[in-house]
Amino acid sequence: MTKEIKLTIDGQEIVASEGQNILDAALENDIYIPHLCHHPDLKPVGACRLCGIEIDGGKMTMSCMTPVQDGIDVKTDSPAISQARKIALELLIADHHMDCLACAAASDCGLLDTSAYLGIQPDRLARLRPSDKGLPIDASNPFFQFDPNKCVVCGICVRTCDEIVGLGALGFINRGFKTVIGTFGNKSFVDSICESCGECVVRCPVGALAPKRPQxxxxxxxxxxxxxxxxxxxxxxxxxxxxxxxxxxxxxxxxxxxxxxxxxxxxxxxxxxxxLTTPLIKKDGEFVEATWDEALELVATKLADRKGEQFAALASAKCTSEENYLIQKFTRAVMGTNSVDHCARL
Ligand code: SF4
Ligand code: SF4
Ligand code: SF4
CATH class of the missing domain: 2.20.25.90 (ADC-like domains)
Structure with a gap:
């Protein structure tokens, strides 16, 4: 059984599980700590530097990388934490193409949410050199696109493809300010080993990886x-x-x-x-629309003529378990053969 850990966050006593990190424990108890690179499905990496906290009045540490401990007193905000967060976030925003009105992530964007929470002011941003990135958008995948100009290099997509999908199709390319996300050999998504599952797209906290036609x-x-x-x-x-x-x-x-x-x-x-929304019956070499009664009558007549080894059934994953049970029962008990299989085995 997992040991319970009792700690205080912003004056609120909470109970967490041994081994849990402070960020997850806080979020579980409705205490918000800003973050961009953290996702509950993935191992923490402490890359975005937004989730800083102070423990027992000590130096700032990243809450996603710090396990809970019995009796500690955590503060999620202070003038030093707030200043460090604002600088980290302003640098990310300055390096980001802000076409929010045309962005697929505008209604659910981690960058906008954290900016609003931290009260980022346009006049402070004005003193920073805006992004001159002009990297090409990769729209090769039929379902989603990748706009590196909006990427905050949080690595969530890289870790998702590695830890959850087990494919490792993505990685970091270049170093420092020029770091971008890309596929092996920097090929387009469609020419890479990506299987288009979209797991990275649903976890991307901004509009860098986004569905092509969001509805x-x-x-x-x-x-x-x-x-x-x-x-x-x-x-x-x-x-x-x-x-x-x-x-x-x-x-x-x-x-x-x-x-x-x-x-x-x-x-x-x-x-x-x-x-198809109506049955079709072949008459004189052509399929023509028929009623359900006509179709069922025809199938019943033909089945009656083909009992035994002339018959085989292939069941479908589109049916429920109960329907598939009935198909094998019908095949064995009515048609008199064990020749039954299921498409899920293919
Ligand atoms: S869509 Fe492609 S890159 Fe993204 S997680 Fe799936 S396989 Fe990996
Ligand atoms: S049920 Fe099969 S086809 Fe459907 S999402 Fe899951 S793995 Fe994919
Ligand atoms: S594409 Fe999205 S998930 Fe991947 S590193 Fe960039 S911002 Fe993070």
Whole structure:
């Protein structure tokens, strides 16, 4: 059993778990500490220098890199902390293309949130030399694009692809002020080993990695991805009568919110105009529309003629477990054969 640790943050007594870092413990208890490079799914690295704290009146330390300890007194703000944060953030903003109105991340941007929290003033920014970055945008991926001019080099995408996806498609290129994120050999995303899962895109705290055509749903429906036997939990975003977005369900233990490229981006078939909505029966070499009664009658007649080893069933991951159970039961008990398989094994 994990040991409980009692500490005080800004005068509030909290209970954390042994090994937890102070930033996560604070956030879990609704105490906000600014941060850009931290994500609860990833190992902390202390790169953005925004989450500074003071422990028992000592020197500033990064809360994401400091484990909780019994009896410590943590302060999340002081004149020294505030000044250090503002300088770190102003330097990031000065090196960032600020076209917020046209940015896909404008409604959910870590840079805007931390700027508002720290009260960054335009007159202080005016004294800094603005970014002259003119790096090309990589729009080669069909689902998302990468704008290095907006990247804050937090490394969340690099760690996501490495720690969660296990692919390591991304890394840091160059050093110091010229550091950028790129694929191995600095190839375009589409020519790299990237599998387009979008896990880095959903974790990017700014608009550097962003969906190409973001759409905002009016409501969401909790359901299960129909593509394969993993059965990842998803929320389908709906606007009117159309599905416009998918996000992973973090509460579903099958996938903890993670998705592959099919589950995240392959939802267009749902409202595609070419999708079949009525049965088709071949007559005189041509498919013609039929009623469900006609189609079921035809299938029942044909099945009755093909019992035994003339018959085999291939079940679908798009069906529920109960439907798949019925398919194997029907194959064995009614059609009299064990020739049954499932597409999830392919
Ligand atoms: S989309 Fe997925 S595979 Fe591609 S770089 Fe991002 S995390 Fe890695
Ligand atoms: S692309 Fe996004 S997640 Fe990756 S380093 Fe830049 S800001 Fe961070
Ligand atoms: S998101 Fe990918 S892995 Fe998960 S169920 Fe769908 S197809 Fe399978």
């Amino acid at each position: 905002f749903p009016a409501r969401e429906v909790q359901t299960t991805c129909v593509y394969c036997g993993v059965g990842c939990g998803i929320y389908l975003g709906v606007s009117g009568d159309k599905v416009v977005s998918v996000r992973g369900d973090r509460e579903r233990p099958t996938n903890n919110g993670n998705l592959c490229v099919k589950g995240r981006y392959g939802f267009k078939f749902i409202n595609h105009p070419d999708r």
